[in-house]
Amino acid sequence: MLENYVTYLNFLSGKFEKFFEKQKPFIFCKKGCGKCCKNAEFPYTQIEAEYLMLGVWQLDNDTKKIIADNVQKIKQQKAEFKGEVFKYDCPFLINDVCVVYNFRGIVCRSFGLMTVGKNDKIKVPFCYKEGLNYSNVMVDKKISPEKVKALGVEEEPAAFNVSYDFLTDPDFERGFNFTFGEKKPLIDWLILNPEENNEQSQNNI
Numbered sequence: 560m561l562e563n564y565v566t567y568l569n570f571l572s573g574k575f576e577k578f579f580e581k582q583k584p585f586i587f588c589k590k591g592c593g594k595c596c597k598n599a600e601f602p603y604t605q606i607e608a609e610y611l612m613l614g615v616w617q618l619d620n621d622t623k624k625i626i627a628d629n630v631q632k633i634k635q636q637k638a639e640f641k642g643e644v645f646k647y648d649c650p651f652l653i654n655d656v657c658v659v660y661n662f663r664g665i666v667c668r669s670f671g672l673m674t675v676g677k678n679d680k681i682k683v684p685f686c687y688k689e690g691l692n693y694s695n696v697m698v699d700k701k702i703s704p705e706k707v708k709a710l711g712v713e714e715e716p717a718a719f720n721v722s723y724d725f726l727t728d729p730d731f732e733r734g735f736n737f738t739f740g741e742k743k744p745l746i747d748w749l750i751l752n753p754e755e756n757n758e759q760s761q762n763n764i
């Protein structure tokens with residue numbers, strides 16, 4: 560089943576490559592940025608979490624130890640959290656680089672693009688406010704046609720249907736013959752001490 564999921568990921572990668580290429584004049588993503596891997600929820604389905612763990616198992620012991628420490632700290636913060644939505648820095652972001660990049664989940668692959676979701680609502684990545692993606696064409700929270708023109712770009716930025724809900728739609732399960740499984744925050748998939756959880760899990764770090 561994991562094999563079929565990887566086929567789906569390859570299909571997605573092809574799409575994302577084209578989308579990012581099309582948006583190139585407005586994109587400032589580069590290795591070592593990683594702001595989108597901080598202070599978020601990171602929804603993951605079971606199959607995404609399992610695939611991510613394949614990447615973790617390939618890491619050296621020192622890196623695994625750093626991840627385990629990060630996970631422990633985040634779980635503790637979550638246990639003490641009293642608000643509604645717990646947000647955290649991804650435990651796999653080390654020195655602002657994703658250490659499981661090739662195994663990252665679906666939501667991670669869509670970071671940085673302008674998306675269109677339910678009710679045709681367009682969402683610009685938060686990082687435009689920090690002078691990053693789309694910041695060169697945003698004025699007063701809107702795309703400025705004048706700015707686009709000044710860049711010498713013919714087409715205005717496009718929003719793509721790459722919302723997490725859409726990309727994890729059951730239609731893709733049927734089309735590629737795999738099952739996403741349960742959906743929950745990434746941190747809840749990660750198990751530090753299997754004995755405490757009274758189970759042997761492939762999500763152990």
Ligand code: SF4
Pocket residue numbers: 595596601649650651652656657658659660663664667
């Ligand atoms: S898995 Fe990697 S890309 Fe995804 S949020 Fe974590 S550090 Fe970022």
Ligand code: SF4
Pocket residue numbers: 587588589592593594595596670671672684686691692
């Ligand atoms: S999406 Fe924004 S925050 Fe994330 S790597 Fe790209 S520029 Fe940086």
